[in-house]
Amino acid sequence: MADPKGFLNHGREVAKSRPVEERVKDWNEVYVPGSLLPIISKQASRCMDCGIPFCHNGCPLGNLIPEWNDYAYREDWSAAQERLHATNNFPEFTGRLCPAPCESACVLGINQPPVTIKNVEVSIIDKAWETGDVAPQIPERLSGKTVAVVGSGPAGLAAAQQLTRAGHTVAVYERADRIGGLLRYGIPEFKMEKRHINRRIEQMRAEGTRFRTGIEIGRDLKATDLKKRYDAVVLAVGATTARDLPVPGRELKGIYQAMEYLPLANKVQEGDFVAPPISAEGKHVVVIGGGDTGADCVGTAHRQGAASVTQLEIMPRPNDERDNVTQPWPTFPMLYKVTSAHEEGGERVYSVSTTHFEGDEDGNVQWLHLTEVEFVGGKLTPKPGTERKIPAQLVTLAMGFTGTDRENGLVEQFGLELDERGNIARDADFQTNVPGVFVAGDAGRGQSLIVWAIAEGRSAARGVDRFLTGASDLPAPIRPTDRALAV
Secondary structure (H helix, E strand, O other): OOOOOHHHHOOOOOOOEOOHHHHOOOOOOOEOOOOOHHHHHHHHHOOOOOOOOOHHHHOOOOOOHHHHHHHHHOOOHHHHHHHHHOOOOOHHHHHHHOOOHHHHOOHHHHOOOOOOHHHHHHHHHHHHHHHOOOOOOOOOOOOOOEEEEEOOOHHHHHHHHHHHHOOOEEEEEEOOOOOOOHHHHOOOOOOOOOHHHHHHHHHHHHHOOEEEEOOOEOOOEOHHHHHHHOOEEEEOOOOOEEOOOOOOOOOOEOEEEHHHHHHHHHHHHHOOOOOOOOOOOOOEEEEEOOOHHHHHHHHHHHHOOOOEEEEEEOOOOOEOOOOOOOOOOOOOOOEOOOOHHHHOOOEEEEOEEEEEEEEOOOOEEEEEEEEEEEEEOOEEEEOOOOOEEEEOOEEEEOOOEEEOOOOOOHHHHHOOOEOOOOOEOOOOOOEOOOOOEEEOOHHHHOOOOHHHHHHHHHHHHHHHHHHHHOOOOOOOOOOOOOOOOOO
C-alpha cells in the first residue's frame, strides 16, 4: 500500500486549469501541462489500505487502482504503467474523459474527498509515453484466423487490440475519414487532444492491426460480403441514433443535432476547414441537454465567439453533494457538475421544456419558446404562466441517443435481432443470433461511458477468441448483463 497516513496528512488536489481568458482563445487541453506530476505522489499516497477496494467494482474495467496508486506514490512509473495496462488498453483516454465512477466508490469518499484516481491514472500513462514504456506488443505467432471490427470508437479499438495481440489478423472498418469514432469527432480537442488517439493507432498498426477508413458497412460494403471475407465480425458501431425534438419550428435553419455541430469544429483542428461550416460566432446559442455532450457544445461555442450561450435541462438541478439516503455510497451519484466549459461562462437553466421555435422571414431560427416544468403525479408537467422566449440563432440538440443506426442497412443485412430497447441482442459471449457475429459497446449496451465501452471491447474479444480457437486466455471484465452500481 501507499503511505498509511497519506489520507490524514494530505488533502485532495486536482489538476490545475489554464486561465479561462487564455484557454478560450485556443483548442488545447484546458489543464496546465505538467502540473500534476509534482503533486501526484502525495495524492496517490491518500489511497487507503481499505481491505475491500470498492473502486474495483465502481470501475467496470476492474482497474487495479490500489496497486498502481502504490507504485505512483513510490514513483515506480514503469511498474505503475504495467499495472494500469493490465486492465485498460487506453488509460490516457479514460484518464481524461471518464466521469470516474471509481472515485464515487472510493472508501475514503465515505467521509472525505476521495482519492484523485483519474489524475493519478493520467499521470502514470503520460509519464509512460514520455519515457518510452508504451511499446507495441506484437504476437509471437499468428492463428490464421481473420476478424473484422466495424467501428473504431473505444469499444472497437479495445476489441481489435486484444484480438490482434491474441494472434488473429484484424481489420478495423470505420465509416468516417479518420479512426477514432466519437473519440475523434465527438470529443472536442480541449477535452482530449487527438495526438493521444494518433499514437495509439500507430502502436496498433505496429502490432499488426489494419485500418480501413471511409467504408460504411451496409452501404459501401454489404454486411453479407463482409461476413464471407472474415472468420468473425465484431460490431462496435455505437448508439448513434440521436434523440430528436419534435416541436413546431424544428425545421428552421440553425437547429442541429450535437453530432452535426461538434465534428465540424474538430475537422477545423484537423486542417480540413479554415472555418467550420456551422459556427457560433456572434450568435445567441442555446444547447438543449444538460449532459456531457451538451457541455461539449457549450465549450465549443465559447471558442467560436458566441454572443451568449444558454444550456437547457428538463430535469431539476442536481444536488451539490451526495444524498446518502437516495444515492448512498458507493453508488455513482447524480450531482451538479461544473465542467471546464461551464467555468468559461454561459447560463444553465433547469426544469424547463422547449415548446416551439420561432424564425425570421428567411426561415432562420431566432427565438426559442420554453416553459418551466415540475413533477406532478410522477410526471413532468408544464407550470402555467411560466412561458417565455429566449434568443436563439444557433440551437444544438444534445439529448442523448436511442440506439444503433438502422438506416445504413447493417442490422437488416446481417439479420440481427434487437432487444426491447432497440440495441443489438447478444448472448453471454457477446455473440449475436448470427454465428460468428459479435457486438460490443453502445450498440449492444445502449448509450454509456467510455470505461464500459473499453470493458465491452475486451470482453467481446474473449468471446471471439473462444469462438475461433475453442478456448481463450483473454480477460473478460464484464458480462453483457452487468450494469453500473446503482440504488
